[in-house]
Amino acid sequence: MEEALMRAVVVYESMFGNTRLVAETIAEALSGEMEVRLVRATSNVDVGLKDVDLLVVGSPTHAWGLPRPATRRGGPGYVRKPGSGLALEPGADSSPGVREWLATVGDFHMCGAAFDTRINKSAALTGRASRSIARSLQRHGIAMAVPPESFRVDRKNHLLAGEIDRARAWAVRLGAAVLSQGTTRR
Numbered sequence: 001m002e003e004a005l006m007r008a009v010v011v012y013e014s015m016f017g018n019t020r021l022v023a024e025t026i027a028e029a030l031s032g033e034m035e036v037r038l039v040r041a042t043s044n045v046d047v048g049l050k051d052v053d054l055l056v057v058g059s060p061t062h063a064w065g066l067p068r069p070a071t072r073r074g075g076p077g078y079v080r081k082p083g084s085g086l087a088l089e090p091g092a093d094s095s096p097g098v099r100e101w102l103a104t105v106g107d108f109h110m111c112g113a114a115f116d117t118r119i120n121k122s123a124a125l126t127g128r129a130s131r132s133i134a135r136s137l138q139r140h141g142i143a144m145a146v147p148p149e150s151f152r153v154d155r156k157n158h159l160l161a162g163e164i165d166r167a168r169a170w171a172v173r174l175g176a177a178v179l180s181q182g183t184t185r186r
């Protein structure tokens with residue numbers, strides 16, 4: 001009998017599109033091996049985590065951690081700066097995101113992984129949203145398949161060259177780690 005394809009969900013938040021691009025890359029890389037859904041986080045989206053083997057969650061780093069309403073309201077100011085080259089993701093300055101969505105997630109037995117985007121400096125200076133995401137997932141009973149990962153932007157909030165390739169490689173490693181464990185669905 002043919003084995004059922006594993007199922008993954010990639011949930012993300014993004015202000016200027018960088019984290020969305022990373023999330024799309026991860027989803028595409030995983031889709032070689034699994035059935036994958038890509039979902040933008042809002043607190044009222046019902047992601048449907050039943051029968052999911054792998055949950056990947058990613059967000060930009062704001063004020064050393066996960067975006068919150070006050071930091072999101074700062075987004076349009078960055079876009080308006082002359083020559084910013086930035087565009088706001090629709091509703092990103094006013095919608096809830098990963099922080100609020102994580103608060104609605106129940107307890108699940110599955111594999112998880114966390115990523116963020118952040119400025120290209122030491123994590124001690126920048127903070128890392130992926131740490132908060134990983135901690136939250138673990139509190140929900142989700143086991144981290146690989147350590148949290150950061151993808152870097154420059155000081156003008158544009159992804160650095162090579163980060164999309166690094167995201168693809170991270171997703172391939174993640175997929176292999178989850179497949180080697182077999183299905184964890186209960």
Ligand SMILES: Cc1cc2nc3c(=O)[nH]c(=O)nc-3n(C[C@H](O)[C@H](O)[C@H](O)COP(=O)(O)O)c2cc1C
Binds near residue numbers: 013061
């Ligand atoms: C209000 C605000 C606060 C930020 N705070 C931090 C921070 O504390 N550390 C950091 O590394 N980057 C910080 N950044 C940069 C973001 O991490 C960067 O804009 C993000 O990774 C880009 O991803 P996105 O295009 O998906 O929003 C901040 C950006 C904004 C808009």
